[in-house]
Each structure stands twice: as C-alpha cells, then as structure tokens.
Amino acid sequence: MATPLNPRQNFLKGIVKENPVFVMLLGMCPTLGVTSSAFNGLGMGLATLFVLLMSNLVVSLVKSQIPSKVRIPAFIVIIASFVTVVEMVLEAYIPFLYEQLGIFIPLIVVNCVILGRAEAFASKNKLGASLLDALGMGLGFTMALTVLGATREILGNGSLFELRFFSEDAQTILLFILPPGAFIALAYLTLVFNRLTRKVA
Amino acid sequence: MKKKESTLLNMAVVLFVITLASGLSLGYVNDLTAGPKAAAKLAKKVAALKGVLPSFDNNPVDEAWKVPSSWAKDSIEIYPARGPEGFVGAAVTGASDKGYNGLVRLMVGFEPDGTIRNIAVLEQKETPGLGTKMTGEKFMKQFRGKNPSDFELKPRKDGGEVDALAGATISTRAFSEATREAYDTYMKQRQTLTENEH
Numbered sequence: 001m002a003t004p005l006n007p008r009q010n011f012l013k014g015i016v017k018e019n020p021v022f023v024m025l026l027g028m029c030p031t032l033g034v035t036s037s038a039f040n041g042l043g044m045g046l047a048t049l050f051v052l053l054m055s056n057l058v059v060s061l062v063k064s065q066i067p068s069k070v071r072i073p074a075f076i077v078i079i080a081s082f083v084t085v086v087e088m089v090l091e092a093y094i095p096f097l098y099e100q101l102g103i104f105i106p107l108i109v110v111n112c113v114i115l116g117r118a119e120a121f122a123s124k125n126k127l128g129a130s131l132l133d134a135l136g137m138g139l140g141f142t143m144a145l146t147v148l149g150a151t152r153e154i155l156g157n158g159s160l161f162e163l164r165f166f167s168e169d170a171q172t173i174l175l176f177i178l179p180p181g182a183f184i185a186l187a188y189l190t191l192v193f194n195r196l197t198r199k200v201a
Numbered sequence: 202m203k204k205k206e207s208t209l210l211n212m213a214v215v216l217f218v219i220t221l222a223s224g225l226s227l228g229y230v231n232d233l234t235a236g237p238k239a240a241a242k243l244a245k246k247v248a249a250l251k252g253v254l255p256s257f258d259n260n261p262v263d264e265a266w267k268v269p270s271s272w273a274k275d276s277i278e279i280y281p282a283r284g285p286e287g288f289v290g291a292a293v294t295g296a297s298d299k300g301y302n303g304l305v306r307l308m309v310g311f312e313p314d315g316t317i318r319n320i321a322v323l324e325q326k327e328t329p330g331l332g333t334k335m336t337g338e339k340f341m342k343q344f345r346g347k348n349p350s351d352f353e354l355k356p357r358k359d360g361g362e363v364d365a366l367a368g369a370t371i372s373t374r375a376f377s378e379a380t381r382e383a384y385d386t387y388m389k390q391r392q393t394l395t396e397n398e399h
Contacts, residue, residue, distance in 0.1 A: 036329050066215055069207035074219050081223040085230050092237035095245060157330060177329045 007132055014136025020113045021144035021186075022193040027113040031145060032182040034104045038161050041149025043097045044104060045142025047086050049135075052114050054082045056134035059122040066123075075118045076109070083108045113141060144189075151185050152176045249321040250280055253310025255289045257282035268386060270296065277386050281394050288313060288395050294323065295383030300375040302326040305335075307376070309383040313395065316348045320380065325372075332372030340366055340373075344380065354381040 005013065020026045030048070035041040058078050066074045087105045090098040098105070108114070117137055122130040150160055156176030158166035166172065175181045205211050243262070250261055261280035268277050280292040290313055296306040306324035309317060322336045334340055343364055354377045355361025356370055365373040 062219075065205055067205045067207035067211045070212045070216055074216060077216075077219050077223050081227055084227055088230055088234045088238070092234040092241055095241040172330070174330045 007129070010129055011132045011136040014133065014138070015140040015143065016197050019140045019144060019193070020137055021141060021148075022190050025190075026116060027111045027141060029107060030104050030111060031148065032179070032186065034101055035145055035149040035152055035182060036177045037153040037157070038146055038150035040100050041145035042142065044101055045138075045145040047090070047101070047105065048108055048111060048113070049138030049142050051079060051082045051086060051108055052117060052138045053131065053134045055079045055114055055118055056122040056130040057127070059118045060125060060127045060130035063123045071123065072119070075115060075123075079114055079118065080109045113137060148182075148185055148189055151189060152181055155185075156181060249308045249323060250292050252321050253292050253308055253319040254280070254282040255284070255312075255318065257284055257289060259283040261292065268390070270382070272298075277382065279386065279390055279394075290318060291387060291394055293383040293387045295379040295381070295386070297375040297378035297382065299371070299378055300325065301328055301332050301369070301371045305372070305375040305379050307379045307383065309380055309387075311384070311387050314348065315350060315384065315388055315391070316346060317344050317380070317384075320344055327369065327372045332366065332369040334366050334369070335372055335376050340364075349381065349384040354378075354384070
C-alpha cells in the first residue's frame with residue numbers, strides 16, 4: 001500500500017492486477033476442491049464474496065477497538081461467525097448447493113483470502129475503501145472459480161451449468177473433473193490470465 | 202482514532218465482547234433458519250417418496266417407522282403408501298458403506314409383491330462422472346419392474362444380473378447392496394405393512 005489508490009483502482013485490483021486466484025494464488029483449497037462444475041464454482045465464489053464483504057465491513061468498523069496483540073483471534077471469530085451464517089442460510093434455502101459444497105463451506109473460515117484482506121487492508125483502511133476492496137477481491141475470486149469450474153465441466157462432463165451438449169454416453173476427458181484436472185486446468189488458466197493481463201498492466 | 206493498548210484487561214474485554222456478540226447473533230440466525238431448514242429436509246424426503254411410490258392419499262412420512270440396520274448404527278426407514286383400496290406399496294431406505302467414497306443411501310419404492318418400482322439416490326459421494334452416473338436414467342431403468350426374488354442384485358462380475366456402470370463396479374456393488382438391504386427389510390416387514398389396513 002505504498003501509494004494511495006483511487007476508488008476505481010482499488011476495486012479493479014482484486015479482479016485483475018492482484019486477482020486472488022490467478023495472480024496471488026491464495027485460497028487454493030476451495031479453488032481446487034469445489035470447481036468440478038461451473039455452478040459449484042459460482043456458488044463457492046458468491047459465498048466467499050459475502051463473507052469477505054461482511055468481515056471487511058466489521059473489521060474496518062471495529063479496528064481501533066482491537067488491541068493489536070489479539071487482532072488475529074478477533075478477526076477469526078468475526079469471519080467464523082459470518083461463515084456459520086452462510087452455512088445455516090444455505091442449508092435452509094439452497095439445500096442443493098449446501099450438499100454439493102459440503103465440507104468446503106465451513107472451510108471458508110480458513111480461506112486465506114479473507115483473513116488476508118482483513119489483516120492487510122480492512123484493519124488499516126476506512127470503511128468505504130474496505131468495502132470496495134472486498135467487492136473487487138470477492139468478484140475476482142468468484143470469476144476465477146466460475147471460469148475454472150466451467151473449463152473443467154466443459155472438458156470433463158460435456159456440459160456447462162448442467163446444460164449438456166453431448167449425450168450422457170459421450171466420451172469426455174474425465175480427468176478434468178477428477179482432482180488432477182483441477183491442477184492442470186488451474187495452471188493453464190493462470191498462464192492465459194497472466195499473458196492477457198500483462199499488456200494491460 | 203488511537204489503537205487500544207494491548208493490556209491484559211483490554212484484550213480480555215475485547216475478546217469477551219466479540220465472542221458474546223458473535224454467539225448471540227449466531228443463536229438468533231439459528232432460530233431464524235431452523236424452520237426453513239426442517240422444511241427443506243422434509244421437502245427433499247417427500248420429493249423422493251413421490252418419485253418412487255405409486256400415487257397415494259395417506260401421509261407416508263407420518264406413518265413411517267424405523268428398524269435398526271444389521272450392520273450400521275444407521276436405521277432403515279419404512280414409508281407405507283395407501284390408496285383408496287388400501288396398501289399400494291412402500292418406500293424403504295437402504296444403505297451400503299461399500300461405495301468408492303463412503304456411504305451410498307437409497308430410497309427404494311416397492312409394489313406390494315416386492316417388485317421394485319423406482320429408486321431414488323439420497324446420498325452418495327462416488328467419483329464424479331463414473332460412480333455418480335448411478336443417478337442416471339440408463340443405469341436406473343434396469344431395476345424398474347424387477348423383483349429381486351428372481352433378479353440377483355449383484356453386479357455381473359459377482360455372478361448377479363446388474364449391468365455395472367462403466368468403470369465403476371465398486372459403486373454398482375454398493376448400489377446393489379443398498380437395494381438388497383431395502384428389499385430384505387421390506388420382505389421382513391411386509392406382514393406388518395399389509396396387516397395395518399385401515
């Protein structure tokens with residue numbers, strides 16, 4: 001945070017220059033774990049976006065009240081509370097997504113993107129800037145997970161958002177919805193992403 | 202604003218306040234979502250029942266009972282269905298832990314004579330694209346209208362009559378075993394089911 005960013009740069013950095021997945025390679029556990037379909041990627045991305053937004057909001061509001069020696073446990077309690085809220089709401093209203101994401105919902109607590117933003121940004125910046133930062137980072141994360149999920153679903157299952165364009169019996173590259181496919185797809189997408197954004201930056 | 206100093210008292214008070222606020226708000230949200238959560242679970246069960254049972258006019262969920270499973274702490278649920286002319290069939294859950302990735306739980310709908318009407322998968326964690334095809338029409342249709350008394354519920358590899366999913370014999374084995382558990386339970390409970398006429 002050497003030079004102060006204007007609001008536009010602050011918002012866009014999470015999507016392009018400091019994209020949490022493709023550039024900073026943070027939050028790899030949900031990134032690799034749940035992106036076997038575009039819908040799962042999108043769902044996980046939006047759940048993370050919500051938690052990120054709320055935790056940046058609260059952390060930026062209470063930052064001056066938290067003694068610095070206990071700031072990490074304080075942040076974690078705040079984040080864990082919102083994750084639990086997300087878990088309960090998903091179970092009640094979107095049970096299908098709740099079952100698909102399974103253990104990865106509670107694991108949002110340890111997503112380092114969220115604690116990272118709380119520690120590196122929200123605890124040092126004003127409310128407005130923190131919300132913009134969360135929105136940018138969250139959307140960047142959601143976009144990355146959806147693109148990764150879509151790639152894997154198209155190659156591995158012959159469908160996109162569960163709309164099939166091949167029959168159920170068609171031979172697809174199954175590897176891509178199995179765990180190794182996550183690593184391969186992520187590596188190539190990171191390559192493409194950085195190639196494309198190098199010119200912009 | 203100045204940062205609070207890290208004195209012992211400050212730290213204890215701040216952490217206490219944060220955990221208290223967090224606990225209270227989570228309790229509140231839990232209360233709010235308890236109703237919808239139960240409703241969502243029930244809706245899923247009813248949807249599965251409607252899919253496997255012939256049309257009924259009683260409430261199978263209210264009349265259901267449980268028997269202990271022979272191998273697990275899990276229990277087997279039995280949902281009787283009645284039409285205007287009495288007993289028309291029952292849905293029975295069955296499970297197997299021999300899946301590729303843990304438990305496979307099914308709900309099997311039976312005609313009164315024990316013929317399989319339809320099967321719904323309640324729970325499975327099989328390999329995406331291989332074992333998960335057990336929910337697909339192509340695999341499922343071989344069970345419909347079959348009576349397990351003359352249809353050996355085992356993959357062909359094990360000497361049975363079930364066509365295995367390509368590349369997922371283990372998942373097929375678990376599916377067959379779960380169906381067999383449901384069938385065995387149904388046959389044991391059939392007396393009670395048909396006697397309990399209104």
